[in-house]
Amino acid sequence: MHTFSRADFERFGQLYDIEFRFPAIHGDNSTDDYIVARGEITEHSLASGFRFTFSSLEVLEAYDSVSCGHAPLLVLVVLDGIVRLTLGSVEHELTPGTAVSMQLHPDYPLQAHQPEQQHLEIMALAFDPRRAKLGHVSPSLHGLTILPRMPLRQWKVPHALQQLLRTYAGLTMTGTQKNLVLEGVALQLAGLGLGSEEQESPDVPVVPVQQRQRLELVRQHLEFTPDHDHSLKDLAQMAAMSPSGLRAKFRAMYGVPVFDYLRKCRLQLAKHYLEQGFSVEQCANKVGYTHATNFSTAFRREFGFSPRQRTVDQKK
Structure with a gap:
């Protein structure tokens, strides 16, 4: 188990355009090495442009974050604990087994509040075709470069998929086998996150x-x-x-x-x-x-x- 300080969170934020704030930390506790969480954070980037971030944390100090990056598709799954999100004028509270999918854009920052809690287990899946290796992006994913119809969609994660995500940390496979498994999970999450598209009338012209x-x-x-x-x-x-x-x-x-x-x-x-x-x-x-x-x-x-x-x- 690792400990994470304010400085650790700030370094993570610099990588992914996230600003972290710790409203309860002040005075003698305001140093950069003050411990705010402990647990595990693992990342895995795939050749297709998907990036997984798995977090299993005990949140010792409540914190806020503002995400100002860009991703045509971002899926956030809560497996344990509570996450409160604000996008635009509406707040969303995520509880275990729920997820949100959205398009992340710097003009419309995503705000999150992580209350102090004994166990927070979340999975974030970001898709960015600019990070994909040539020839590795499925043709079905090219449509994700166009903004989704809704900025944020909240949905329930199927139980079987929740179990698969929970057991990710225990997977001992490596290399190609692990990549293939995670590619399959990423495609399932992307498909469920986008939801079912309404059937358009054949008389409706395609919008360029x-x-x-x-x-x-x-x-x-x-x-x-x-x-x-x-x-x-x-x-x-x-x-x-x-x-x-x-x-x-x-x-x-x-x-x-x-x-x-x-x-x-x-x-x-x-x-x-x-x-x-x-x-x-x-x-x-x-x-x-x-x-x-x-x-x-x-x-x-x-x-x-x-x-x-x-x-x-x-x-x-």
């Missing part, structure tokens, strides 16, 4: 790659600023399209009209505020609704229960 990237900028702008007063004209300018073109291509790519997507982002953020203890009126105002009654109606349609009912349930 450059337009997909501009549409993704619009979608992420809505995701990260749902409380702003967005107009179709401004969003169309951001996408370098006409308003009618934005309407048609946004729906073709994401399966929902642009302002329906904005509404979903606002209501998801409002649900988070309700869980934090804000009143219905405060939540409505914070996510851009002028009238609380309109907000309550939209909330009930989206989630099947009223925001006041959610507030009462939280107090029980």
